[in-house]
Amino acid sequence: MSKIEEGNAHIRNAEKCLKTSLIKWRPDFDSAADEYSAAATCFRVVKNHEQCKECLMLAAKCYKENRSWFQAAKCYEQVVLCLRELNQLSGIPKLAHNACSLYQQHGSPESGATVLDKSGKIIEQTLPDQALELYSRAAEIVLGEDSPRQAAEYMSKVARLLVKLGKYDQAADAVRREIGMHQQIDHTPSVGRLAVVLVLVQLARGDQIAAEKAFKEFGGYCEAPEVQTLEMLLQAYDSEDADAARSALNSPFIKHMDIEYAKLARTLALPQQEYAVPPAGVRANAAPSYISPNVNNTAGPATVEAEVNQGTFSSSKMNSTDVASAAESNFDSNPEPSQSAPPYGNEDEEDYEGGLC
Numbered sequence: 193m194s195k196i197e198e199g200n201a202h203i204r205n206a207e208k209c210l211k212t213s214l215i216k217w218r219p220d221f222d223s224a225a226d227e228y229s230a231a232a233t234c235f236r237v238v239k240n241h242e243q244c245k246e247c248l249m250l251a252a253k254c255y256k257e258n259r260s261w262f263q264a265a266k267c268y269e270q271v272v273l274c275l276r277e278l279n280q281l282s283g284i285p286k287l288a289h290n291a292c293s294l295y296q297q298h299g300s301p302e303s304g305a306t307v308l309d310k311s312g313k314i315i316e317q318t319l320p321d322q323a324l325e326l327y328s329r330a331a332e333i334v335l336g337e338d339s340p341r342q343a344a345e346y347m348s349k350v351a352r353l354l355v356k357l358g359k360y361d362q363a364a365d366a367v368r369r370e371i372g373m374h375q376q377i378d379h380t381p382s383v384g385r386l387a388v389v390l391v392l393v394q395l396a397r398g399d400q401i402a403a404e405k406a407f408k409e410f411g412g413y414c415e416a417p418e419v420q421t422l423e424m425l426l427q428a429y430d431s432e433d434a435d436a437a438r439s440a441l442n443s444p445f446i447k448h449m450d451i452e453y454a455k456l457a458r459t460l461a462l463p464q465q466e467y468a469v470p471p472a473g474v475r476a477n478a479a480p481s482y483i484s485p486n487v488n489n490t491a492g493p494a495t496v497e498a499e500v501n502q503g504t505f506s507s508s509k510m511n512s513t514d515v516a517s518a519a520e521s522n523f524d525s526n527p528e529p530s531q532s533a534p535p536y537g538n539e540d541e542e543d544y545e546g547g548l549c
Contacts, residue, residue, distance in 0.1 A: 199235045252271070261294045262295070268291035269310075272307070284311050284319075289308075304333060344377075355453065356455075384413040384414040387414055390403075391407055421446070432463040
């Protein structure tokens with residue numbers, strides 16, 4: 193008997209278990225679920241994933257009717273793998289959440305978080321937004337179970353995915369939450385590494401002040417090379433020195449960080465010099481110099497105008513010279529009358545002659 197025939201036989205047995213009669217008032221969900229699970233195994237062997245998925249869904253339904261939450265969750269978890277083989281990724285998030293809820297009802301929240309993590313890895317490339325929801329819920333579940341180390345691992349995936357998507361505001365919050373989880377377990381090296389990540393994310397947001405605050409807050413957890421590099425980087429952004437910023441971002445420990453953070457450092461916008469005061473001799477917001485449209489035709493009229501001005505100046509010079517000459521000639525031809533008195537001897541002779549007569 194082939195596996196397909198064996199699987200069909202298990203399906204017929206499951207249907208018989210679900211039938212009722214006058215003597216059998218309630219369906220035998222437990223036996224039917226086992227038969228459907230066996231049929232799904234047969235179809236999985238021959239790689240008939242579609243029928244395997246259908247049998248697993250029927251088995252999960254029967255397990256839920258029988259309140260076997262753990263077994264139902266296991267069936268949903270296997271359906272997720274079938275959907276991956278069928279390339280039907282859009283249905284994975286819903287099944288992952290259902291399986292997680294069933295695991296929580298059974299009292300195994302860690303198993304539910306594991307399902308969310310596995311499902312998130314499957315859809316991370318094609319459905320990143322829904323993968324973020326899966327990782328975030330997994331982190332919350334294990335954090336509620338007092339497992340900050342595992343929660344930090346899930347939150348790290350959230351932060352990296354947010355950086356990859358360019359959602360830097362949410363990424364900064366996720367990195368801070370991850371830092372808080374590592375602080376709960378006193379894992380200093382991880383906090384120092386995440387301090388560098390937080391500074392890079394804040395610079396990617398364009399908030400230099402927030403980057404400096406992050407360094408002041410968590411810089412004490414960093415090692416000496418990391419502190420030196422961050423100080424150089426922040427000083428370069430403060431002084432708008434692109435070369436110094438590029439040198440700091442090419443630091444070895446930044447290049448060897450997680451791939452998403454290393455890419456962020458390579459694509460980070462470098463500071464650009466902006467002159468608050470314009471250089472000497474340059475007027476701010478000055479209009480361009482006026483250029484006459486007749487600039488090519490100014491040679492002829494300018495020459496004529498110069499000649500006319502020169503002629504006018506010459507004639508005016510000549511007129512002033514003539515006026516000066518005429519004044520001199522008039523002065524020479526009309527001398528002023530003498531102011532001296534007549535001689536005294538002549539006046540006496542005239543008086544004497546008159547007296548004789």
